Amino acid sequence: VFDAWIKVEQLKPYHLHKEEMIKINKGKRFQQAVDAVEEFLRKTKGKDQASSHNSSEEKNRRNSSEERGKQSAGEEKRKASLSEGKLKKGTGEGKKRVSSVSSERGSKSPLKRAQDQSPRKRGRPPKDEKDLTIPESSTVKRVMTGTVAGFKWPPSVSEVRNPGLALQHSSPAVCYQAITKKLKVCEEETGSTSIQAADSTAVNGSITPTDKKIGFLGLGLMGSGIVSNLLKMGHTVTVWNRTAEKCDLFIQEGARLGRTPAEVVSTCDITFACVSDPKAAKDLVLGPSGVLQGIRPGKCYVDMSTVDADTVTELAQVIVSRGGRFLEAPVSGNQQLSNDGMLVILAAGDRGLYEDCSSCFQAMGKTSFFLGEVGNAAKMMLIVNMVQGSFMATIAEGLTLAQVTGQSQQTLLDILNQGQLASIFLDQKCQNILQGNFKPDFYLKYIQKDLRLAIALGDSVNHPTPMAAAANEVYKRAKALDQSDNDMSAVYRAYIH
Numbered sequence: 001v002f003d004a005w006i007k008v009e010q011l012k013p014y015h016l017h018k019e020e021m022i023k024i025n026k027g028k029r030f031q032q033a034v035d036a037v038e039e040f041l042r043k044t045k046g047k048d049q050a051s052s053h054n055s056s057e058e059k060n061r062r063n064s065s066e067e068r069g070k071q072s073a074g075e076e077k078r079k080a081s082l083s084e085g086k087l088k089k090g091t092g093e094g095k096k097r098v099s100s101v102s103s104e105r106g107s108k109s110p111l112k113r114a115q116d117q118s119p120r121k122r123g124r125p126p127k128d129e130k131d132l133t134i135p136e137s138s139t140v141k142r143v144m145t146g147t148v149a150g151f152k153w154p155p156s157v158s159e160v161r162n163p164g165l166a167l168q169h170s171s172p173a174v175c176y177q178a179i180t181k182k183l184k185v186c187e188e189e190t191g192s193t194s195i196q197a198a199d200s201t202a203v204n205g206s207i208t209p210t211d212k213k214i215g216f217l218g219l220g221l222m223g224s225g226i227v228s229n230l231l232k233m234g235h236t237v238t239v240w241n242r243t244a245e246k247c248d249l250f251i252q253e254g255a256r257l258g259r260t261p262a263e264v265v266s267t268c269d270i271t272f273a274c275v276s277d278p279k280a281a282k283d284l285v286l287g288p289s290g291v292l293q294g295i296r297p298g299k300c301y302v303d304m305s306t307v308d309a310d311t312v313t314e315l316a317q318v319i320v321s322r323g324g325r326f327l328e329a330p331v332s333g334n335q336q337l338s339n340d341g342m343l344v345i346l347a348a349g350d351r352g353l354y355e356d357c358s359s360c361f362q363a364m365g366k367t368s369f370f371l372g373e374v375g376n377a378a379k380m381m382l383i384v385n386m387v388q389g390s391f392m393a394t395i396a397e398g399l400t401l402a403q404v405t406g407q408s409q410q411t412l413l414d415i416l417n418q419g420q421l422a423s424i425f426l427d428q429k430c431q432n433i434l435q436g437n438f439k440p441d442f443y444l445k446y447i448q449k450d451l452r453l454a455i456a457l458g459d460s461v462n463h464p465t466p467m468a469a470a471a472n473e474v475y476k477r478a479k480a481l482d483q484s485d486n487d488m489s490a491v492y493r494a495y496i497h
Contacts, residue, residue: 225338
């Protein structure tokens with residue numbers, strides 16, 4: 001069983017936003033979820049119609065009963081009139097008294113008279129009305145008696161503070177909120193592994209791949225996952241890697257092999273590249289048999305490497321000078337997110353090329369941002385990684401301080417996981433440290449490179465970055481301890497040596 005939390009304020013009316021969400025989430029499991037909702041609504045509509053028909057019959061029966069009541073009241077009125085006539089024929093005193101009563105009754109309507117003759121107290125509803133209750137929404141009734149009924153919903157914060165609010169859960173609107181605050185997805189019952197997997201566009205989904213030929217240069221931790229998802233989604237991909245052996249697995253999956261970067265660019269419509277640093281990015285474009293040699297008017301080049309703004313601007317200029325189109329698109333994530341097709345893509349440059357890459361970005365990521373002119377994505381990516389790298393160093397510092405002061409590191413993690421800092425990143429990196437497992441998910445040498453470039457970015461605009469500078473020194477120490485090719489969480493070892 002997997003848990004996924006949904007903020008109530010993020011909920012949107014299904015019918016109003018259905019088409020928009022289908023366009024954004026094109027995975028197969030998401031479509032299956034939509035189909036299930038539509039089927040549920042069809043069945044509910046049928047039940048509501050049946051309920052409406054039954055209500056109409058009940059209304060007709062009630063109207064018929066009221067009509068009989070009116071006829072009975074009329075009969076009583078006629079009997080009363082006959083009685084009055086007989087009394088009038090009696091004594092004069094009786095005649096006078098009856099005349100007065102008759103005049104009083106004549107001023108009232110037949111309905112009012114019928115009410116006056118009724119033994120019920122005024123204001124009390126009739127028995128059949130008294131027993132009527134507002135029917136519970138059939139939709140809520142189905143939800144609460146179906147699979148969800150077996151779950152125990154935890155009380156919200158407001159319910160804990162005000163227990164009276166919990167009593168309101170019988171109303172349809174509040175029931176809906178309670179259900180959507182915590183959605184449990186059971187693999188056995190739904191076939192979906194998680195909410196993230198259902199939303200990911202790279203999980204055997206229904207993306208319509210572009211008919212353009214795609215090239216990809218660089219099959220490292222990030223590139224490998226990206227190419228795998230491009231192939232899964234049906235794209236035609238030609239690959240190249242400096243170490244050719246890494247291409248073998250993807251050729252088995254259906255990729256084509258390019259002998260040089262120039263050959264890949266010349267035979268493909270859009271070529272992506274994802275390499276380690278500014279030097280590698282420049283060598284790939286400007287070196288022997290490089291990208292630039294394959295660029296012709298109309299050819300497209302997308303650099304997904306995390307580099308500085310000056311480097312990406314230089315590459316854009318040389319590509320465009322040959323008639324090519326350029327887009328920078330560094331990615332935020334790690335190896336696992338790359339494999340899952342859940343990267344966040346930051347793009348800048350040629351807007352038309354950004355749109356041409358739509359199916360590719362959907363295959364490799366969960367969302368993408370277009371940030372304007374070339375250089376903006378590089379700057380934003382460095383800032384994101386500066387925050388992440390500094391946070392990782394602080395986590396390592398906290399865990400080592402706990403150890404040397406006699407505190408339990410596991411207890412510290414448990415406390416952090418219950419607070420505002422709780423996140424997948426925090427938990428995974430702490431687990432790496434506690435287990436001594438530093439298998440790379442994001443190379444330590446690359447996060448140190450990003451910190452260095454972020455500090456330089458701050459220097460270029462005379463902006464202080466003291467936290468990043470301090471973290472950078474700790475990573476440099478970890479590199480000196482031969483931790484470069486381990487995960488970034490190995491920065492912990494800089495504190496214990």
